[in-house]
Amino acid sequence: MKIRVVENILKANDSLALDNRAYFKSRGIKVVNLIGSPGSGKTSFIIKAAALLSERGLVCGVIEGDIASSIDAEKISSAGIPVVQVNTGGGCHLDAGMVKACLSSLPLDKINILFIENIGNLVCPFGYYLGEDLRITLLSVPEGDDKPLKYPASVLDTDMIIISKTDLEKVCGVRASSIAANARRIKKDVPLFRISARLGTGMAGAVGHLIKFNSTRRPT
Amino acid sequence: MKIRVVENILKANDSLALDNRAYFKSRGIKVVNLIGSPGSGKTSFIIKAAALLSERGLVCGVIEGDIASSIDAEKISSAGIPVVQVNTGGGCHLDAGMVKACLSSLPLDKINILFIENIGNLVCPFGYYLGEDLRITLLSVPEGDDKPLKYPASVLDTDMIIISKTDLEKVCGVRASSIAANARRIKKDVPLFRISARLGTGMAGAVGHLIKFNSTRRPT
Numbered sequence: 001m002k003i004r005v006v007e008n009i010l011k012a013n014d015s016l017a018l019d020n021r022a023y024f025k026s027r028g029i030k031v032v033n034l035i036g037s038p039g040s041g042k043t044s045f046i047i048k049a050a051a052l053l054s055e056r057g058l059v060c061g062v063i064e065g066d067i068a069s070s071i072d073a074e075k076i077s078s079a080g081i082p083v084v085q086v087n088t089g090g091g092c093h094l095d096a097g098m099v100k101a102c103l104s105s106l107p108l109d110k111i112n113i114l115f116i117e118n119i120g121n122l123v124c125p126f127g128y129y130l131g132e133d134l135r136i137t138l139l140s141v142p143e144g145d146d147k148p149l150k151y152p153a154s155v156l157d158t159d160m161i162i163i164s165k166t167d168l169e170k171v172c173g174v175r176a177s178s179i180a181a182n183a184r185r186i187k188k189d190v191p192l193f194r195i196s197a198r199l200g201t202g203m204a205g206a207v208g209h210l211i212k213f214n215s216t217r218r219p220t
Numbered sequence: 221m222k223i224r225v226v227e228n229i230l231k232a233n234d235s236l237a238l239d240n241r242a243y244f245k246s247r248g249i250k251v252v253n254l255i256g257s258p259g260s261g262k263t264s265f266i267i268k269a270a271a272l273l274s275e276r277g278l279v280c281g282v283i284e285g286d287i288a289s290s291i292d293a294e295k296i297s298s299a300g301i302p303v304v305q306v307n308t309g310g311g312c313h314l315d316a317g318m319v320k321a322c323l324s325s326l327p328l329d330k331i332n333i334l335f336i337e338n339i340g341n342l343v344c345p346f347g348y349y350l351g352e353d354l355r356i357t358l359l360s361v362p363e364g365d366d367k368p369l370k371y372p373a374s375v376l377d378t379d380m381i382i383i384s385k386t387d388l389e390k391v392c393g394v395r396a397s398s399i400a401a402n403a404r405r406i407k408k409d410v411p412l413f414r415i416s417a418r419l420g421t422g423m424a425g426a427v428g429h430l431i432k433f434n435s436t437r438r439p440t
Contacts, residue, residue: 037257037258037259037340037342037363038257038342038363038367038370038371039257039360039362039363039364039367066370067343067370067371067372067373068369068370068371068372069366069369069370071366071369071370072370090343090373092312092341092343092344119343120257120342120370120371121312121341121342121343121344122257122258122340122341123287123310123312123339123341123344124312124341124343124344140259140362142259142360142362142385142388142392143257143258143259144259146289146291147258147259149288149289149291150258150286150287150288150289150291150292150340151258151287151288151340152287152288153287153310165362168362168388168391168392171388171391172362172388
C-alpha cells in the first residue's frame with residue numbers, strides 16, 4: 001500500500017508536469033531545471049547565464065526554489081531578472097504543481113528561457129519531472145571528485161553536467177577532470193562543461209549547449 | 221490518507237530508533253549522527269576525530285551511509301576504524317531500521333563511540349531519528365554563509381554545528397563568522413565549532429564537546 005501511494009503521487013506530478021510542458025511549448029519558452037547540492041553555484045550560474053543570453057537577445061526568467069528565505073531571489077532580482085520565489089517550508093524538492101502555481105507571477109509573454117532553481121539537494125529532485133526541456137546537474141569542485149559515483153542519479157537522470165567552481169581546483173586538491181572521468185563511468189556520453197562563474201570561464205560553452213539542446217525528456 | 225501513511229512510517233521509524241537507543245545505552249556506546257551536504261567533510265571529520273579519541277583510549281566504529289559505492293567506507297577502513305557500509309540504492313536518508321540491520325556487522329563489544337555518517341543531504345535526514353545521543357550538522361565554508369537561513373532544520377534539529385573547511389575562507393570569500401552569525405539567528409545558543417580537517421585546526425575543541433555532550437534527543 002505504501003508503494004501504491006508513492007506511485008500515485010508521482011503519477012499526479014507527471015500529469016501536471018506534462019501540462020506545464022505543453023503550456024511552455026505553446027508559448028515557445030525553453031525551460032531548464034537546475035539541480036545541485038547546497039552551495040554548488042546554481043544561482044551564480046543563472047545570473048551569469050542570463051547576462052550572456054541577454055547579449056543574444058534572449059530574455060530569462062527564474063523560478064527560485066528554497067526551503068526558506070528569499071536570499072537568492074533577491075540576488076536574481078537585483079540583476080534585473082524577473083523571478084518568483086517558492087518556499088517549500090521543509091520540502092526537499094520542487095514538484096510540478098509548485099511550478100504551475102508560479103506561472104501567473106512571471107511575465108511569460110516576454111520570457112524566452114525559464115530557469116527553475118531546485119532545492120539544494122543532490123538526491124530527491126531527480127525523482128520529480130517539472131515539465132522542463134533540459135535538466136542540468138551542477139557538481140562543484142569543493143564537493144570532491146567522487147560525487148558521480150556516490151549519487152549516480154545525478155548523472156543518469158540529467159541532460160548535462162556543469163562542473164562549477166573550477167577556480168578552486170588547486171586549493172581543494174580536486175581535479176575537474178577526475179569529476180568528469182567519474183561521471184563518464186556512470187554515463188559515457190553525458191555532456192560536460194567546466195565553469196568558474198567567478199572568473200567567467202567556460203560560461204559561453206555551457207550556455208551555447210543550453211541554447212542548442214532539446215531533450216526528449218519525459219516522465220520516467 | 222497520504223499524511224496518515226507518512227505518520228505511520230515515522231512512527232515505525234521512531235519505535236525502532238528507541239530500540240536502538242536502549243540497545244546502545246545498555247552497552248554504554250555513545251552514538252553520533254553526522255548530517256551535511258554532499259562533500260561537506262563528514263568522512264574527513266570522522267577519521268580525524270577517531271584518531272583524537274583513540275589518543276584518549278576511546279575506540280570508534282562507523283556506520284557509513286551512501287546511496288551507492290563504498291568509497292568512504294574504504295577510506296575509513298584504511299584508517300583502521302571498524303566500519304560497515306549501508307547503500308540505500310537511491311534513498312535520501314538513513315532510517316532506524318537500516319542502523320539496526322548493521323549492528324551485527326560491527327564489533328560492538330569493543331566500541332565506545334559509534335559514528336553514523338548519513339547520506340549527503342541537508343534536508344531529509346533531519347526528519348529521521350536513528351537512536352543517536354548526539355546529532356551534528358556539518359556546514360562547509362565553500363557552500364556559502366547563507367545555508368543556516370535557507371535550511372533552518374539543519375540548525376533547529378541538531379545538537380551541534382561544525383563549520384568545516386575553514387582553510388578555504390579567503391579563497392571562497394566566505395567567512396566562518398558569517399555562517400556562525402546566521403546559525404545563531406536561527407537558534408541563539410547552538411554549540412558551534414570551526415574546523416579544518418586538512419590543517420587539523422579546531423578538532424580538539426569539537427571532539428571535546430562531543431565527548432562531554434549528552435543530548436536529551438527523542439523522537440519529535
